[in-house]
Amino acid sequence: MKSGPARRRIQSLQVSKCSLGCPILDAFLGGGLSSGSITELVGEATTAKTQLCLQALVHARLSLGGSGVYIYTEGDPPLDRLHQLAQAAVARRKTPLSAGDVVAGVFVERGVDCGEALLARVKALQPLLARVAGTPAPVRLLVVDSLAAPLRDLGPSPGRRELLARAQTFFRLAAALRALADRHGFAVLVTNQVTDVVAGPGAALARSATGGAPLLTSGREVTPALGLAWASCVNTRLFAAHAAGGGAPGPRVLHLVWG
């Protein structure tokens, strides 16, 4: 008979948190991103999701001394911006590390164009993670930015079968991410886009993925993309919104939807 996993002691569960680079945001999240679980950042375009991801990667290095993995799925990754943020952070803190050191600790994956490719790329991280685990800078944060880009498009006329196949990818991806995160002790941050909620019978269902309340951004109601199946894979859901109504640039707000 195959023996299963061993019992874990509650007292030894991971408590280290990955900072987002801002003490207010960290306090909002109870210290930062939790390791071993999936935190999702949902928001429409220009709500600074990528900015937050890059900042978290920089601070994984500066606060936790850890490396990061950045899987970028929307074309060319914003490496210039990463370098800028690293320079600014290093200048603010008294640290022997240079901006180059910080950036060198971020392993970038690009060219992921579909769900299967993303899953394969995540699973293929295992050798890298094992190699870096023994060094002074093990991986502390893995970012997928964004999950929606390779998975949102279901094809010309999606039916039940396409939805089920995509849902299966979600569960496999979440399982792979959490298994690696659990074994190696890192946090997972995933970004996601939004879909408009059309008034009608579907609106109530859309709220089953938003903590029962409408999510508003730029004055309109939205729901996170990728549906209820992906929502069931996420431990912590954060929603970044434009507080002001249509068009006017204004303050951005971060909501904790659940987690």
Added chain:
Amino acid sequence: MTSDVSSLPLCPTLRSKLSAAGFTSAAAVAQADPARLAADAAVTLEDAQRAQHAADARTRSGLAGALSAKALYDRERRSQRIITFCAGLDSILGGGVGLQQITEVCGGPGLGKTQLGMQLALDVQIPDCFGGLGGEALYVDAEGGLTLERLTQMADALAAHLRRVAAARGDARRAQAAAALTRERMFDAVHLYRVHDLAELLAVVDGLVATLAARPAIRLVVVDSIAFPFRQDHADLAARTRQLAQLGQSLMEVAVAHDVAVRQGVGSPSFLGARGWRPSRGRILQVEKRCGLLGRPDLHSPGGRAAPPHCCHFPPPKNAQVVLTNHVTTRPGEDGGAPPRLIPVLGDTWAHVATSRLMLYWEAGARRAFLYKSPSQPPASCEYLVTGEGIRGRRQPAKRGPEGECRGEAAKK
């Protein structure tokens, strides 16, 4: 003569507080633990005892001090249940989770399924002298939802609550029991298994019966969630159905006691009729001849009352309640224009495994639970809250009345 709470000879404020807390019949008031009655209805212990005295007088069969077989049986059933700390949930479940059951909790994300599992894993540890099972929990985490900080919060709140109850009564034995329930003790009493895929889940569940036999203190098994490992593989539906059936069988073995005395003694028609008795995988079960009705040794009755002399004394059955969480998915709307609805995942072959099914859902921004399958309880729904302390019910705000001070806590959202 009606046995409604509203007809008891008590002051109207006390009556309405009891009703608001879910105690609507005199029998419910009479059989509740006094401390819990006081806490749930936000009344003083004296008021609770006065209410119980009045309810006792109303429900007594006529023989002074004697308990009817039904009252005894109800107390047996109650003492086997694990409370949730939300009076509404406990009420619709018939006193709490329990009685040789597999309870399935379905619902969408963010509703608190994991929170409920964690709350129960702590509540099963409530000591005997507080009317709890004084047991341990085995928690299978398939989603990484159980965190140290959240469990710490809930454990601290539970310990504080027990200490308050013990202090209000001035009971040294309870105070001692509450003090003994430290964070360390509570964490040690939760046996945590983290599973990442179906193979690991099946391996843990396969070994459950042996694990529980080696550790009879475990009285609750939580699996959060049963859905996540299965949803990773839709491809081979036949294999999945077989594995689900096998899993269900293993869990039923765990939930139903092997002590045949329980079967003869409980005699609940719904327990025997709904499931019947099936030998697990061809093993010969040890059949012990017992006679008479199931009785409980003195120290296992809440309040320490002696069992009536005509009952035999057996040790309480060593079974574990099983609580599983499940996901929901959208079922496409019917052609008649009906809107799409949310249904539990894993299909109809799985649906019969659970004895009780609770569906969690949102309604106007509030969390609600709907019990839609149960061997003994009617369908019912209630609101519940997820607070900093854990799962709680909504309390009435504090009021000061002429009969004395009343304590109440404003509900935290």
